[in-house]
Amino acid sequence: MALRRKHKRAEQPLTVLVVEPRAGDLERTRVVLGEAGFRVVPVTRFDAAGPLFEAIRPDAVVLAAQPPDYAAIAVARRLRQMGRGAVPMLYLVDSDDPDTYRCCLEKGLCVDIVPRSGSGEELVLRLRAQLRLKAAVRRAIVPEDAGSAALHDPLTGLYTRAFLLELIALEMRRTERFGGTFSVVTGSLDDFRALRKASGRPLAERLLVYSAVVFGQTVREADMVARVGEEEFAVLLPGTPAEGVPDVMARVSERFALARLQVEGRVLRPSLTLGAVSYPDVVGTPVQLLSSSLQALRRAREERRGAGAAGMGLTV
Incomplete structure (x- = not known):
């Protein structure tokens, strides 16, 4: 009888919820993260972020922070409460928008900031760094199956x-x-x-x-x-x-x-x-x-x- 070789199940890609009102920028971000191996859930409406977050339980969230209302900050607050602080988040900010940088620094709930770039390389690097940080904290302080209670x-x-x-x-x-x-x-x-x-x-x-x-x-x-x-x-x-x-x-x-x-x-x-x-x-x-x-x-x-x-x- 021939032995059947067992194949290790392929690791599932990490899911990133991307909230970006500008359709063109949303598509570019989706492509960048998709090519980097992430499963991307794109949405243009901030009011849809909460229900989607609850439904898909993403591994990370990217929020486009823009004037005049800076809705991304309010959404980050809500998502942080829903995820009990266990889901990494990033603000995506236009490189030539110092007012938004300042607003995110002062009121942004300690969420990290990434400048928008053509290649998107920095977004990918910072996102992976945040996910590694999350995994390291959990490993350091509680067993892996303890979930968000680790924090x-x-x-x-x-x-x-x-x-x-x-x-x-x-x-x-x-x-x-x-x-x-x-x-x-x-x-x-x-x-x-x-x-x-x-x-x-x-x-x-x-x-x-x-x-x-x-x-x-x-x-x-x-x-x-x-x-x-x-x-x-x-x-x-x-x-x-x-x-x-x-x-x-x-x-x-x-x-x-x-x-x-x-x-x-x-x-x-x-x-x-x-x-x-x-x-x-x-x-x-x-x-x-x-x-x-x-x-x-x-x-x-x-x-x-x-x-x-x-x-x-x-x-x-």
């Missing part, structure tokens, strides 16, 4: 420390390429460990979840919030220079000062110590930037303790 803290639903570091690295590359700045603000719940010791882990975890909600309601939609330690949080602020950080910190502090969590007949008032760094005022690796911000937080806590500040911390 999110299971308790609070915020981004994980590992994924935040990847986002910081991406933002560093963007600022080095296009200019600009960004900041990282960190916050730590005061007296959290004393509460956990006195009242138990379940109550302490409810406080963490509540604090994550407060952070999400306070920062801009373009900002990225992560849990980076047991009671420590961090916020990546794209396009925010050092001069803008005090306003952000004041807004967060004021929001936490008003926060109340009622549980089991008790009222908890979480308070926060904050620290921050800005790039490129402070340079280094993503880990060093995050560590510098946490060090600034701890210095602020020591200074406050040294000053003998009263009435700060967690009130029960």
Whole structure:
């Protein structure tokens, strides 16, 4: 009997959803990505992106960012929520349109920018780089079958420390390429460990979840919030220079000062110590930037303790 040779199943091409209102540009992008081996789903209407995204679950998304309404940014926000941040996205921007570059840098939700070129080579290279980054992050922090949960803290639903570091690295590359700045603000719940010791882990975890909600309601939609330690949080602020950080910190502090969590007949008032760094005022690796911000937080806590500040911390 002759042996039947088993053929390895050919790997399926990765699917890219391309949203481009200009039909001619859409066709050129479709051809470029198709020749590079991607399966392309082209669409000219931004309002169709959401239903298509849900139906086909693409591996990546390319959005043409154009004035006057910059609809691509609003669509990126919606798709990021639908995909829980697990699907790489790129803005495709005309090379001679500095206003759109600036808008995407300041409000673009940390989505990378690719200039439109005749050959499309840079789009292909950056798309493959994003997909490799996604695969590397998943391999590094969770098993392959964990899906988009790989990027999110299971308790609070915020981004994980590992994924935040990847986002910081991406933002560093963007600022080095296009200019600009960004900041990282960190916050730590005061007296959290004393509460956990006195009242138990379940109550302490409810406080963490509540604090994550407060952070999400306070920062801009373009900002990225992560849990980076047991009671420590961090916020990546794209396009925010050092001069803008005090306003952000004041807004967060004021929001936490008003926060109340009622549980089991008790009222908890979480308070926060904050620290921050800005790039490129402070340079280094993503880990060093995050560590510098946490060090600034701890210095602020020591200074406050040294000053003998009263009435700060967690009130029960």
